[in-house]
Amino acid sequence: MIKYIRWQATIAFLGMILIVAVLGYLAFSFTTVIVPDVGGTYVEGLAGNPKYINPILCQYNDVDRDLCALIFNGLTDANEKGEIVPDLATHWEVSDDGLTYTFHLRRDVRWHDGAAFTADDIVFTINSIRNPGFQGVPYLADLWRTVSVKRIDNYTVSFTLQEPFAPFIDYTTVGILPAHILQNIEAKALPQARFNTQPVGTGLFQVAELSARHIVLRANPHFYGARPYLSTVEFRFYPDYESIFGAYERGEIEGISRVLPEDLPKAREHQNLNLFSARLSGYTLILLNLNNPNTPFFQSKEVRQALLYALDRQKIIDQILDGQGIVVHSPIMPDSWAYYQNIKKYGYDPAQAQALLDQAGWVDSDGDGIREKEGIKLEFGLLTNDDPTRVEIVEEITRQWAAVGVKAVPQTSGVAGLVRDFLRPRRYDAILTQWQEFPPDPDPYPLWHSTQGQGEGQNYTGFANREADQIMEEARRTTDQTRRMELYHRFQQIFADEMPALLLYHPVYSYAIDKRVKGVQIAPMIDPSDRFRTITDWYVLTRRVILSEAQRQSGK
Incomplete structure (x- = not known):
């Protein structure tokens, strides 16, 4: 009888422990949330191969433009409304006569190799475009050859126009090159420079590996702005867009850089694909x-x-x-x-x-x-x-x-x-x-x-x-x-x-990304590379945190 009572007491005690554990688990579950975590890799297929991963030479090649968008920055950037906003510059002033633009640069920017970013990089880049030997798109040279550039100090640069031209500010979105690496290379020789396949920028990602098959980008630890959740972005190269779709179906990639109109019905049938479409400029x-x-x-x-x-x-x-x-x-x-x-x-x-x-x-x-x-x-x-x-x-x-x-x-x-x-x-x-x-x-x-x-x-x-x-x-x-x-x-x-x-x-530009990749958003695009405008919000890993911590992280 005593053994029976002891056995009942033991069962009751264990039951209480189990109830407390379950209640504790439920309480934890209901006061925690899933949030994005840092790390992981996103893999996307591109049609073609890079030729010039160089912001003043990339305009002719879609792959080059995609890569330059992630690797380089300009003095300014354009938002989804076409408004020009600061990037490498903190702010600028325009003289009363509309001829002189003075830009003040960020002081916390470093190149991917750790070197400091300064006004010398701006002057070098613009003078390369102004040079008669420049091999890039004519519209860049036509504008910049009418503009003089002057270094005021390490973090101030000015541009003087021959006549007032309000659209000038648009041209300051061009990506900037590192003078400390390229200063001894003439403009006409830039297309042959090793730099075009071993680029060093100031952007969100930097090149970790490049081959004929793919390029691997690693998150830039020196980046001055919002950091991405993704630690690595890999682009794999395919001969055409049809091949990219097949690569997704074989499990080689997670992102299809462009879905052609004839492939849209097939893309819609894939339950694990999110299809995004945006108006192009x-x-x-x-x-x-x-x-x-x-x-x-x-x-x-x-x-x-x-x-x-x-x-x-x-x-x-x-x-x-x-x-x-x-x-x-x-x-x-x-x-x-x-x-x-x-x-x-x-x-x-x-x-x-x-x-x-x-x-x-x-x-x-x-x-x-x-x-x-x-x-x-x-x-x-x-x-x-x-x-x-x-x-x-x-x-x-x-x-x-x-x-x-x-x-x-x-x-x-x-x-x-x-x-x-x-x-x-x-x-x-x-x-x-x-x-x-x-x-x-x-x-x-x-x-x-x-x-x-x-x-x-x-x-x-x-x-x-x-x-x-x-x-x-x-x-x-x-x-x-x-x-x-x-x-x-x-x-x-x-x-x-x-x-x-x-x-x-x-x-309309359409692309597709596997549902494993979260946080992807879309907005009107000037160029297909603008699909990466919100890449800092993309993530593939998550973690559970207490609700109050999640609120602090989101700024609530």
């Missing part, structure tokens, strides 16, 4: 040659407006692009600080298109399905490159225009010859083309000012409007962003009324 449009004597009808804004009303742009996006596009309403990007929200929008309205053409005197008097006026048929060539998707879009556009009595004859050319043989000599009727990767500053001068309507200028339509010209000129001179916004709002109103070109759609 730029748009596809139809340029109308306003000065071609063979197409006098393009000089009528009623005809131009009618042509846009007659286009079902959303149908083109949905049926041909698999939804990978966003209808355009303005020549200025929607996420820009200068975008005019109340701009006139042309929806698909074939009845309105026909009414405008009737009012302008273009009628089908002989019943052949083509409108005419004073013996001239409303008929013209619609040229594009030989890309199958572009050809399909042109064919759909011709069908939609035919429904309102306009005949467009599809024409094709090789990609290389489109600018050389047709756009630059202004030898075309209408062209379906694409402008992409606009800089953050919304300056429309290069594309729409009348002085750019000949020769090397990119105003290929020949659009000329005195008020629009004056607006673009003043907006370039003033550094007052509020005033520039007012001017660009008025410019967009003029553009929407005149419609010198038919804006179709913004491209």
Whole structure:
């Protein structure tokens, strides 16, 4: 009997211990949370190989631009709204005459090799671009050769312009090179420098290993800004985007740097893939040659407006692009600080298109399905490159225009010859083309000012409007962003009324990342490399912490 009582007491005691343990576990569970932890590796597939991991030479290669975005920094950076914000510089001042910009540099920046970052690096980089032997993109050299750079002290540098130019600040986003490594290499020899495959930057990540197969980046222990959770990022190189998708299915990578429209259905079927899409800077449009004597009808804004009303742009996006596009309403990007929200929008309205053409005197008097006026048929060539998707879009556009009595004859050319043989000599009727990767500053001068309507200028339509010209000129001179916004709002109103070109759609960039990788976010992108804008928030490891600690870590 005594043994039985003792046995009951033992069971009761053990039960109490178990209850306390369970209650303690539950209390711990309900007062702790899962948070990101530092460490781990993210692996992504890229199409192609690096050539110049150098911020002043990387503009021609997508892989180079992706890597430079993580390895280098500029004096400034552009946020998702296209606003220029400090990066290697803490702040800057602009002289009253708008000619001199003085930048004050951070004092806590070190290169990946531990050397201090100073004004000497700024001066070296800009002088390399200014040098006649510079081998990079012409637009960088064209701007910087009109600017003088001066070292004030170790942490102050100034730039002096020949005339006021508000978009100048955009150019200060260019990545900076280390003078202490490259100062003895001439600009013309930079493409051959070993540095291009053994880069040293100031960025979030630094190169740990590079081979023909992959590159491994390690988190920069000297980085001055927010540190990433990821300790390593590996990029593996593949011949094309189709190969990248296959690599994911074989378990070789976690990130697909670009999902092509034809692969979207397959990507959506993968339960472990998160698919991200974002609008890219730029748009596809139809340029109308306003000065071609063979197409006098393009000089009528009623005809131009009618042509846009007659286009079902959303149908083109949905049926041909698999939804990978966003209808355009303005020549200025929607996420820009200068975008005019109340701009006139042309929806698909074939009845309105026909009414405008009737009012302008273009009628089908002989019943052949083509409108005419004073013996001239409303008929013209619609040229594009030989890309199958572009050809399909042109064919759909011709069908939609035919429904309102306009005949467009599809024409094709090789990609290389489109600018050389047709756009630059202004030898075309209408062209379906694409402008992409606009800089953050919304300056429309290069594309729409009348002085750019000949020769090397990119105003290929020949659009000329005195008020629009004056607006673009003043907006370039003033550094007052509020005033520039007012001017660009008025410019967009003029553009929407005149419609010198038919804006179709913004491209959409899609990429996919395995669900194991958390914290990935997306925003409008100027360049595909902007997908790494939030990489400091990405993580693959987690840990459990007490709620109060998590709140402290999140700043709550």
